[in-house]
Amino acid sequence: MSASDASVAPAPAPGGIGFFEKWLSVWVALSIIAGLVLGNALPGLFQALAALEIAKVNLVVAILIWAMVYPMMVAVDFKSLTHIGDRPKGLVLTIIVNWLVKPFTMAGLAVLFFEVIFADWISPADAQQYIAGLILLGAAPCTAMVFVWSQLTRGDATYTLVQVSVNDIIMIFAFAPIVAFLLGVTDIVVPWETLILSVVLYILIPLAAGALTRQWLARSGGDTDAAVARFTGAVKPVSVIGLLATVVLLFGFQGQVIIDEPVLIALIAVPLLIQSYGIFAIAYGAAWLWRVPFNVAAPCALIGTSNFFELAVAVAISLFGLTSGAALATVVGVLVEVPVMLSLVAFANRTRRHFT
Template identity: 80%
Template sequence: MTHIDTALPAAPAGIGPFEKWLSLWVALAMAVGLVLGNMLPELFQTLAALEYASVNFPVAVLIWAMVYPMMVAVDFSSLSHIAERPKGLVLTVVVNWLVKPFTMAALGVLFFNVVFAPFITPADAQQYIAGLILLGAAPCTAMVFVWSQLTRGDATYTLVQVSLNDVIMIFAFAPIVALLLGVTDIVVPWGTLLLSVGLYVVIPLAAGMLTRVWLTHGVRAQDQDRVVSHFTGAVKPFSIVGLLATVGLLFGFQGQVILDQPLVIGMIAVPLLIQSYGIFALAYGAAWAWKVPFAIAAPCALIGTSNFFELAVAVAISIFGLNSGAALATVVGVLVEVPVMLSLVAFANRTRDRFPA
């Protein structure tokens, strides 16, 4: 993995160099995860078993550590003004629900029914296509807060964008998947959906709100932003460590799969990569053309690019089985996402000055 400069302007002291080489640390975390996953399979099997409704609790705790600093930065007094800036919300809805699921399905059909058809069986092809469709129909909930934080996105607006996606997902996920898969008896794993939203949004949001109230109690209004910024800068290293530990765990969980089926992993990754960069280009370009401020445009494009992999994996397992090609495709989506999203974060930070302030 080549070095990607993810440095952020005016980063808090002591954080800049670490963020600057973040892609290198992620590459090392991937390698460490693969090695440890194959050296200590029993340990990772034990950690992988600590889950409920396909939500892994060690990973959930690490994601909570990543999301928490962003939640402290949410300014609840600004929520009433979100409607005055509707462009980001419009782009989020259009890209995530009217474009992304259908382009993912089209790419899956193109590659597995045409390009890769000579190398795999038709039955396997349909399984991989199904897994890709499940990923495309499940926009991200948790990791978006991390990507938004790395681009210094508007924390309050990002929260609203994610919350809107979650509400739409309750009603739209099953019908879209049923339409694209041709399966009418899709059962939404409500346990996975509700538990994920609770763990990744509600709990860290409540903790962030309480922390913000504690930090600003008795502080003059003009000094409150400075106090909050100082605190989030101090805890931000824990967010990055949480990201690296999450990457290590995910690659440790799937280490044997990666080594056993490298060709299949590579084939599944191709349409996922094209989809990710294509959706980002569409959303980011539309935001630029529409003159959306960068702090809203970057998270908006990143929300459209990343996926709610817990939901996709849970549905794949429930419909097609634990060892199915569909489940494998959703897992590959998890492995591909982090390096892809880091590269997009780096690109967004480099092009920040192309957007209105």
């Protein structure tokens, strides 16, 4: 353990996963069913919603994505960057896993499964779409649920804030080039202007709005963290509605495809599951070998494993459309993530004694 690691007292963040987060996969599954039913019952409505576009941005989906992303951006505290040197090992591991490992392993698994293993079951055109969606998930490190996973392992709260803040800054500059590179390697043509517009709309603007809101809450006096917690708690229902409504829309558009090929969801989930458990093993194992304290090692590995699925969904829709296989693949990521992450939280807590 380095001197800098030893000099900072652990700051466990007691708390637990909320009712919505705990059963997120159930709500998503119910929204999928609702989307399939409504898509087949009211096709004209979904066609009208799909037509509400400006510069390849669907206005309905844009509003829903902002409703999802904005509350989590209010929780980001850039003042926490003053602690960037307090837990250097965990931060180094997280940056390496999130930006130098995870996007490329996800792309490799996507190509392996959809161009080789599943090649006899899926057409090449559809395979390219699913690959694109998985790449978008792999290149979007988690922002919102990070705090939940950290709390469940009693992680260092300050480190978690630093990690989220650093990740968001890196994401502004690195997300578009990494996605463009990986999609280009897989022979998927991506218009740069659309990709950059997506970064501005779904990362930069919500991040700026969150920072301004946080400043406004700080000026109101009192405990800023408590004020932020109250504010995000008040707007959380809007975020929940945004997520579930987006899932309903996506599966409303994809209804006929899913009904014709129900096994498709399982096929998309396979590389996602391998990626999630594999990335966790890499990050958690590296943290153990480097003697990183548990209250940093566990959040570090969990943060690297989870995805910013709201961003992935939004960009998939902007690049490929509401009815695309890429959009479908990103939504499957939402369905898979919570049960996987809860299983990893349980594993981390059971192995706590092996860390310093």
